[in-house]
Structures are given as structure tokens and as C-alpha cells.
Amino acid sequence: MSGNEPAIADLDATARLARREIVKAIAHAKGGHVGGPLSATDILTALYFRVLNIRPEQPDWPDRDRFILSKGHSSIALYVVMALRGYFPLAELSTFDAIDSRLQGHPDMTRLPGLDMSSGSLGLGFAAGIGIALGARLARRSFTTFVMVGDGECNEGIIWEGAHIAQRYALDNLVVVVDHNRLQQTGWRADGTRLPPYADGELAARWAAFGWAVSEVNGHDMAAVIRALQDARTTAGRPAVLIADTTKGKGVSYMEGDYRWHSRIPTDDELATALAELADPDVAAVEA
Amino acid sequence: MTLRTGKALRVVFGETMTELAEDDPRIVMLDADVAVSTGAAAFETAHPDRFLQMGITEQAMLGVAAGLATVGFIPVVSSFSCFAVGRAFDSIRVLIAQPGLNVKIAGGYAGLLTGMTGKTHQMFDDIAIMRTLPNVSVIAPADEPETVQAIQAMVAADGPFYLQLTREKSPVLFGPDYRFEIGRAVRVRDGSDVSLISTGVQTVRVYEAAELLASRGIEATVLHVPTIKPIDEQAIVEAAQATGLVVVAEEQSVLGGLGGAVAEVLSSRYPVPVRRLGIQDVYGESGTNEALLDKYRLSAAAVAEDVEAWLRQQLASRPLAAGLGKG
Numbered sequence: 155m156s157g158n159e160p161a162i163a164d165l166d167a168t169a170r171l172a173r174r175e176i177v178k179a180i181a182h183a184k185g186g187h188v189g190g191p192l193s194a195t196d197i198l199t200a201l202y203f204r205v206l207n208i209r210p211e212q213p214d215w216p217d218r219d220r221f222i223l224s225k226g227h228s229s230i231a232l233y234v235v236m237a238l239r240g241y242f243p244l245a246e247l248s249t250f251d252a253i254d255s256r257l258q259g260h261p262d263m264t265r266l267p268g269l270d271m272s273s274g275s276l277g278l279g280f281a282a283g284i285g286i287a288l289g290a291r292l293a294r295r296s297f298t299t300f301v302m303v304g305d306g307e308c309n310e311g312i313i314w315e316g317a318h319i320a321q322r323y324a325l326d327n328l329v330v331v332v333d334h335n336r337l338q339q340t341g342w343r344a345d346g347t348r349l350p351p352y353a354d355g356e357l358a359a360r361w362a363a364f365g366w367a368v369s370e371v372n373g374h375d376m377a378a379v380i381r382a383l384q385d386a387r388t389t390a391g392r393p394a395v396l397i398a399d400t401t402k403g404k405g406v407s408y409m410e411g412d413y414r415w416h417s418r419i420p421t422d423d424e425l426a427t428a429l430a431e432l433a434d435p436d437v438a439a440v441e442a
Numbered sequence: 443m444t445l446r447t448g449k450a451l452r453v454v455f456g457e458t459m460t461e462l463a464e465d466d467p468r469i470v471m472l473d474a475d476v477a478v479s480t481g482a483a484a485f486e487t488a489h490p491d492r493f494l495q496m497g498i499t500e501q502a503m504l505g506v507a508a509g510l511a512t513v514g515f516i517p518v519v520s521s522f523s524c525f526a527v528g529r530a531f532d533s534i535r536v537l538i539a540q541p542g543l544n545v546k547i548a549g550g551y552a553g554l555l556t557g558m559t560g561k562t563h564q565m566f567d568d569i570a571i572m573r574t575l576p577n578v579s580v581i582a583p584a585d586e587p588e589t590v591q592a593i594q595a596m597v598a599a600d601g602p603f604y605l606q607l608t609r610e611k612s613p614v615l616f617g618p619d620y621r622f623e624i625g626r627a628v629r630v631r632d633g634s635d636v637s638l639i640s641t642g643v644q645t646v647r648v649y650e651a652a653e654l655l656a657s658r659g660i661e662a663t664v665l666h667v668p669t670i671k672p673i674d675e676q677a678i679v680e681a682a683q684a685t686g687l688v689v690v691a692e693e694q695s696v697l698g699g700l701g702g703a704v705a706e707v708l709s710s711r712y713p714v715p716v717r718r719l720g721i722q723d724v725y726g727e728s729g730t731n732e733a734l735l736d737k738y739r740l741s742a743a744a745v746a747e748d749v750e751a752w753l754r755q756q757l758a759s760r761p762l763a764a765g766l767g768k769g
Contacts, residue, residue, distance in 0.1 A: 281502040285509020315502035
């Protein structure tokens with residue numbers, strides 16, 4: 155495994171760069187969501203740089219693995235990672251949320267090549283992913299369909315409708331990743347704080363009860379995330395769900411674990427702090 | 443004049459889809475456990491591998507259909523109109539309509555006549571709702587031969603469609619020479635006193651109403667509009683020009699359906715008085731077909747009466763108009 159370490163370090167650096175671009179894009183657009191994108195960044199980096207079988211220069215390649223960001227409000231994280239992977243120029247990130255942009259607040263497959271589904275209304279992307287996986291099965295095609303959902307998103311009834319369908323068809327070509335950051339927009343009130351949508355262990359039990367192969371991972375441990383995604387895609391006989399333990403706002407100290415950073419816009423000072431915290435340690439050392 | 447009774451449109455749906463799937467391996471049928479009622483059961487018997495049972499999960503079913511479409515299938519989703527449109531609207535809007543995916547939604551048991559099931563199952567606004575969605579074509583055929591052709595055309599065309607189907611056996615209005623075309627309305631009767639516009643199986647009752655009116659000396663043009671979207675504006679304008687008075691009658695709410703569509707066209711292109719007959723902004727109830735059509739004023743006799751009463755009102759306010767019913 156030691157041979158992978160440099161690559162993992164590179165991916166960690168890529169994820170840090172992605173986080174900087176996410177915070178910059180949100181501050182520039184003065185809109186969008188920031189906490190959820192930051193919790194999902196490491197997983198998206200692992201998917202697009204190591205796990206997904208894709209061709210950025212041929213986004214409609216028929217045999218590509220599919221990815222659907224069902225928690226569509228985290229779109230900026232997906233756009234940043236796609237741009238870094240070569241789907242479109244990084245400079246285009248400055249158009250996020252702007253009129254006529256291909257980078258819509260919620261993903262629009264009719265505008266941006268490389269998006270395998272439009273999403274934004276919670277739970278729907280998951281259902282579409284089941285259809286893609288079922289279609290692949292019927293057409294005897296070998297690609298895998300990955301879907302990322304939020305833990306709050308798992309409140310939606312359509313998630314459990316779909317979980318039942320995927321289990322009935324034994325869709326082992328479908329992998330769902332739950333970005334389990336424990337915070338929804340505001341959530342259930344309790345004694346001056348907010349409860350997570352699901353208590354620790356509760357989501358794993360629910361998906362297992364629906365007949366899915368369940369695994370759990372630290373969603374910010376790049377090597378572990380890659381391993382867990384690869385294991386999930388090779389699960390046989392039933393659909394797999396990977397519950398990724400994450401921190402909302404990960405990488406920016408004042409955002410981490412604070413539900414108010416679901417969709418708040420950083421001030422100039424806050425942006426500067428965030429970028430400093432997300433700076434590449436080697437570069438920071440050199441600059442110091 | 444008595445029209446021959448044809449098959450129920452749901453039966454025609456099951457048979458036609460089964461036949462089309464023989465030649466097109468891309469066609470798959472999705473069902474949320476109502477196939478015995480919607481006619482899709484015939485498809486399951488003939489093509490078990492392409493019949494996709496989803497369980498009772500309409501919201502997820504429409505999403506699954508969207509996914510299937512992106513990998514080259516032609517998913518046909520069969521449910522009751524109340525569940526397909528009413529329950530799964532968000533899936534339709536976000537995953538099918540906005541991306542313009544090639545999903546065909548067949549909403550059965552539309553309108554009043556739903557087998558005594560009452561208010562939950564009686565969907566009066568599927569046309570009104572579905573026609574508000576950009577990219578979606580909306581079709582409501584009238585009888586057996588038109589339904590066969592409408593389904594063929596829908597499957598041959600690319601993009602999302604909503605097909606309205608009904609439960610009961612329907613009289614046959616169209617002969618062997620009839621050719622359905624997406625987006626084209628068809629005159630089924632010419633008359634100079636009033637223009638009656640309808641869609642779906644109600645067109646047959648409106649045609650019968652026109653015959654009743656003729657026996658009382660009132661000659662009606664009858665325009666059948668099987669495609670509510672894209673709507674045939676020219677045919678509607680010409681029908682209005684032919685008589686100057688328009689009545690829309692539909693087995694749907696008077697709010698937003700064909701009546702709304704016709705009023706939109708005529709208010710901008712050829713304003714004339716428009717009377718809208720249909721479900722008058724109320725919910726349905728269970729009852730026999732005859733009792734329902736009578737109470738909600740959609741039987742041929744009720745339509746004829748209401749058209750005649752409205753015409754007399756209109757003439758009373760137009761002292762120079764020629765006498766009505768004296769010819």
C-alpha cells in the first residue's frame with residue numbers, strides 16, 4: 155500500500171485546491187451552498203480522480219461509469235472537481251449561478267456535458283440512478299452507477315421507495331454514497347441546538363433493513379474512501395451503500411459543524427481566513 | 443345515429459404497446475401494481491422481461507423511467523392519472539420534463555368514470571397540469587382507432603409525452619380512413635350556429651350532443667382536439683371564425699384544461715364568447731357512470747341542453763342575430 159501514498163497525498167492536495175475554489179466561487183457568486191459541498195469534496199475527488207471510469211474529453215462515452223449528485227444543492231463541489239478533472243476550464247467557475255451559465259445552482263444536464271442527470275429536488279437523483287442501473291442490467295452493459303445523497307436527504311420518502319426497488323432487482327451495479335455530515339439546513343430543535351437527521355448508526359441500520367450491503371468510512375480519509383468505493387462497486391448480488399462519516403464545512407474552522415453555514419456567504423475577511431486555512435501546507439511553508 | 447361500441451382505451455393501450463414492443467426492443471413498461479386495471483398486464487404476459495414492476499412507488503417509478511431513458515430505452519410508465527400526475531409530479535417535472543427525456547407517461551382512469559372509486563381517483567386536472575410543463579406533449583385520444591394511432595405516433599416521436607386514457611368501453615367515432623397526427627385537431631362535424639370543442643372520450647359525447655342539437659334545428663361545428671399540447675391554434679381560430687360562438691366541453695375541470703387552452707388561443711387571436719363546460723371547480727364522488735355524467739352535466743343530453751341554453755342567452759343579448767332553431 156505504501157506505493158499509493160504519494161498519489162493519496164496528491165489527491166489530498168487536489169481536494170484542498172477544490173475546497174479553495176468552492177469557497178471562492180460561493181463568495182464570488184454571493185449565492186449557493188457551502189457547508190455540504192465541503193463535506194462532499196474528498197469523496198468527489200476520490201470518485202473523479204480514481205474510481206470512476208470516465209473520459210472527460212468524451213463526456214457522453216456510452217460505457218462510462220455514471221455519477222449523479224442527488225444532493226444537487228452541493229453542485230459547486232461537483233463543478234469544481236469536474237473542472238479540475240478537465241471537463242471544462244477552471245475559469246468558468248466564476249459563472250456559477252450567473253445568468254446563462256452552464257453551472258446552474260442545481261445541476262442541469264441539458265446545459266453541461268458530463269452531468270448524467272439533472273437534480274436538485276431531494277431524492278430524485280437517486281431514483282433516476284436506479285433507472286440507469288436497471289437499464290445497464292437490461293442492456294447487459296458493465297458500467298457502474300454511483301449516486302451521492304445527503305443524510306438529510308434520506309428523510310425523503312422516495313429514497314425508501316427506491317431502496318426497495320433496487321433491492322428487489324438486486325442492482326449490484328449501483329453504489330450509493332451517503333454524505334453523512336449530520337446537519338441539515340436547520341433540522342430538529344433540541345435544547346438550543348439542532349439534532350442530526352439520523353443518530354449515529356441509525357442510517358446503517360435502515361439501509362441494512364432494506365437489504366443493502368452497508369459499509370461505513372471516514373469520508374475525509376482519502377485512501378479509505380477510495381478503498382471503500384472500490385469495495386462497494388464489487389459487491390455482488392445486492393446494491394451497496396457507503397455511509398461516509400463527514401463534517402459539514404470541512405476544512406474551514408469556523409464553518410465546521412455549524413449548521414448556519416449550510417448556505418451562508420462568507421464576507422471578505424471570512425473568505426481570506428478560509429483560503430489561508432485551506433492553503434497547501436508546503437506552499438504555506440515556502441511562503442512563510 | 444348510433445355509434446358502434448369499441449374497446450376501452452386502456453385495453454387498446456395494453457394491446458398496442460405489446461405489439462409495438464415486438465418490433466422495438468427499447469420499449470419497457472413500468473407499473474406500480476395497477477397493471478390489471480391499466481391494461482399493462484397484457485404487456486407483462488407477452489414481454490415479461492421488459493415489464494418492470496416497481497411496487498407501489500409512483501414517485502420513484504417516474505424517476506426510474508428517467509434513468510432508463512438516458513441509457514437508450516423507451517420507458518412507458520403506466521398508472522392511474524391521479525397517481526402518475528398527482529403523486530409523481532415532482533419526479534416528472536425535474537427528471538423528465540426539464541431534461542426532455544424520452545419517457546411516455548400513460549395516465550389511465552382519467553376523468554369522472556373510474557369504476558365508482560370516487561374523489562381520490564377522479565383526476566380532473568391532469569391535462570391542465572401536464573400542459574404547463576415545457577417540453578411535454580399532451581394527448582387525449584377519443585376512441586379505439588385514434589388511440590392505436592396516437593400511441594404509435596407517441597412512441598415514434600422523441601421526447602416526453604403524457605397520454606390520457608380512460609377506463610370504460612368507448613363508442614367509435616373515427617373510421618378506417620382517419621389519420622391521427624400529433625398537434626392536429628380535426629373537425630368531426632360542420633355547422634354554422636356554434637362551435638363545440640372537445641378532447642378525449644368526451645368528444646364522442648359532444649358529437650352526440652351536436653346530433654341532438656341538429657334535431658332541434660341548431661347546427662354545430664364539432665372540433666376534436668386530441669393533442670392539447672402542442673395545440674392546433676389555427677384549427678381553433680377557424681372553428682371560432684366559422685360560428686362566432688365557442689363552447690368547450692371536457693371531462694376535466696373547467697379551470698386550466700382544454701377550456702383554458704382554447705381561451706388562451708382565442709383571447710389573443712380571435713376573441714369570441716367562450717363557454718366552458720366540465721367539472722365546475724368541485725371534487726368528484728362515486729356513483730354509476732350514468733349518474734355521474736348526468737349530475738356533472740357531461741352526458742350528450744346534458745351538453746346539448748347547456749349549449750342550447752347558452753346560445754339562447756347569447757342571442758338575447760344580440761337583437762340583430764338571426765333566429766335560432768327555426769330552420
